[in-house]
Amino acid sequence: MSDALVVEGLTVHLGDRAVLGGADLHVPQGAVVGLLGGNGSGKSSLLRAVYRAVRPEAGVVAVDGADVWRELSARAAARRTAAVTQMPGPLELSVREVVELGRAPHASGWGGLSDADRSAVARAVDSVGIAHLVDRRCTTLSGGERQRVLLARALVGEPRLLVLDEPTNHLDVAAQHDLLGLVRASGTSAVVALHDLDLAGAYCDLVHVLAGGRVVARGPVVDVLTPDLVREVFGVAVHVDAHPLTGRPRFSTAPLTITHQEEPR
Numbered sequence: 727m728s729d730a731l732v733v734e735g736l737t738v739h740l741g742d743r744a745v746l747g748g749a750d751l752h753v754p755q756g757a758v759v760g761l762l763g764g765n766g767s768g769k770s771s772l773l774r775a776v777y778r779a780v781r782p783e784a785g786v787v788a789v790d791g792a793d794v795w796r797e798l799s800a801r802a803a804a805r806r807t808a809a810v811t812q813m814p815g816p817l818e819l820s821v822r823e824v825v826e827l828g829r830a831p832h833a834s835g836w837g838g839l840s841d842a843d844r845s846a847v848a849r850a851v852d853s854v855g856i857a858h859l860v861d862r863r864c865t866t867l868s869g870g871e872r873q874r875v876l877l878a879r880a881l882v883g884e885p886r887l888l889v890l891d892e893p894t895n896h897l898d899v900a901a902q903h904d905l906l907g908l909v910r911a912s913g914t915s916a917v918v919a920l921h922d923l924d925l926a927g928a929y930c931d932l933v934h935v936l937a938g939g940r941v942v943a944r945g946p947v948v949d950v951l952t953p954d955l956v957r958e959v960f961g962v963a964v965h966v967d968a969h970p971l972t973g974r975p976r977f978s979t980a981p982l983t984i985t986h987q988e989e990p991r
């Protein structure tokens with residue numbers, strides 16, 4: 727079976743800049759893959775090329791074996807790939823209306839929602855625990871609740887691939903864990919841009935690291951996020967050990983200027 731997502735040789739120009747110059751990324755079926763890299767390294771641009779928001783100059787983006795730029799219409803691509811982006815869309819709608827929008831790639835003609843659409847909405851709303859919020863305006867929700875609504879909008883289309891661009895930004899610690907836990911629990915193959923190394927360690931099967939417009943390292947979190955790589959790519963020192971509660975990789979970072987063990991303040 728093909729990988730859920732194959733990105734090969736992806737080149738993206740924005741304005742007069744080459745933002746990506748031949749980036750490769752693979753998401754095996756069912757895996758949650760983290761995309762890491764410093765500010766401006768091109769994470770959003772890569773993800774935008776995957777969900778067809780920015781057209782690449784060159785390269786391949788294939789979801790479940792189909793090239794989303796050459797073989798699929800925009801609508802067919804949207805049925806395969808759903809995104810949770812930093813541009814959340816029309817949040818003045820109710821929660822139910824926003825989630826229903828996620829069925830648009832499946833709609834036929836001008837008819838209203840089908841029974842299948844309604845059951846998909848009920849399932850998606852239940853799966854992220856927002857059934858009690860369906861009649862609320864999205865503008866009245868907390869940041870954590872809103873991100874769950876956007877995840878439900880993505881899941882309601884029953885996509886083969888979820889694309890999430892820094893979905894935990896501005897969320898409190900509990901909401902960050904809730905959201906990424908829900909992504910994992912959905913069982914959907916996913917690629918997620920993250921800044922937090924500990925969240926990557928806790929929720930990702932594999933990570934890819936972007937620098938200089940290319941993916942410079944990929945693989946299991948502990949194999950990739952070594953002290954040498956973290957120093958080179960992120961410019962910080964790191965101590966990596968096992969989280970005492972979960973056993974997952976834990977990253978204790980410090981500025982490179984740290985030269986000795988300081989007493990706790």
Ligand SMILES: Nc1ncnc2c1ncn2[C@@H]1O[C@H](COP(=O)(O)OP(=O)(O)OP(=O)(O)O)[C@@H](O)[C@H]1O
Binds near residue numbers: 743745764768771
């Ligand atoms: N429309 C645009 N025109 C020109 N340059 C752009 C445009 N959009 C983004 N860029 C540039 O492309 C580079 C990559 O941006 P991108 O948003 O993909 O990075 P990122 O890794 O997601 O960053 P961050 O972690 O800060 O969100 C940046 O240098 C940015 O300034």
